[in-house]
Amino acid sequence: DTAVSQTPKYLVTQMGNDKSIKCEQNLGHDTMYWYKQDSKKFLKIMFSYNNKELIINETVPNRFSPKSPDKAHLNLHINSLELGDSAVYFCASSQGLGQSSPLHFGNGTRLTVT
Amino acid sequence: KQEVTQIPAALSVPEGENLVLNCSFTDSAIYNLQWFRQDPGKGLTSLLLIQSSQREQTSGRLNASLDKSSGRSTLYIAASQPGDSATYLCAVVASGGSYIPTFGRGTSLIVHP
Numbered sequence: 001d002t003a004v005s006q007t008p009k010y011l012v013t014q015m016g017n018d019k020s021i022k023c024e025q026n027l028g029h030d031t032m033y034w035y036k037q038d039s040k041k042f043l044k045i046m047f048s049y050n051n052k053e054l055i056i057n058e059t060v061p062n063r064f065s066p067k068s069p070d071k072a073h074l075n076l077h078i079n080s081l082e083l084g085d086s087a088v089y090f091c092a093s094s095q096g097l098g099q100s101s102p103l104h105f106g107n108g109t110r111l112t113v114t
Numbered sequence: 115k116q117e118v119t120q121i122p123a124a125l126s127v128p129e130g131e132n133l134v135l136n137c138s139f140t141d142s143a144i145y146n147l148q149w150f151r152q153d154p155g156k157g158l159t160s161l162l163l164i165q166s167s168q169r170e171q172t173s174g175r176l177n178a179s180l181d182k183s184s185g186r187s188t189l190y191i192a193a194s195q196p197g198d199s200a201t202y203l204c205a206v207v208a209s210g211g212s213y214i215p216t217f218g219r220g221t222s223l224i225v226h227p
Binding site: 040044090104106 | 145150152155157158165212213214
């Protein structure tokens with residue numbers, strides 16, 4: 001029944017490692033997003049995909065690479081993890097760009113880099 | 115570039131009070147504005163979405179208003195309850211752009227019994 005699901009919920013890893021976070025939505029939405037929430041709870045857009053195509057890529061290091069194998073999935077791969085990457089990463093989806101519909105969020109992945 | 119500000123950053127009130135949370139944005143050319151609730155350790159839950167052509171939306175004890183010309187939205191919570199304790203965020207989608215929601219930093223609300 002979960003609309004937007006992310007795995008894993010928690011991720012603890014060491015600097016320099018490579019890790020992936022998976023996201024799936026079963027709402028039939030066309031648009032998916034990755035947001036980063038820092039320690040002060042500020043949500044900042046990282047990427048947006050519409051129908052599997054990259055729409056926006058904010059000023060994010062190229063160590064972060066999103067991949068959308070189909071409309072229902074948007075995964076986030078992070079290479080050479082750094083301490084500053086520690087944050088909560090949220091996946092979200094919406095019906096489509098230009099369609100005024102609510103955003104639906106996953107429960108987040110708390111990444112801790114030691 | 116759209117900037118979204120929420121005031122106050124934190125609020126603590128006794129149960130039963132009526133509350134007003136504020137959200138302001140710098141670019142009045144918006145497509146819609148959405149209010150969310152975030153509980154600790156959880157994702158965001160959509161509360162209300164106001165289209166640019168609307169002035170307000172209501173859901174139960176919640177009422178959100180939008181004044182595009184002044185770049186403001188307010189979320190009114192009537193008869194607050196301890197279960198309303200959470201962080202409330204507003205997000206603005208600008209028109210004519212990439213349609214990506216820009217978030218404020220939220221208002222952390224505690225309603226004590």
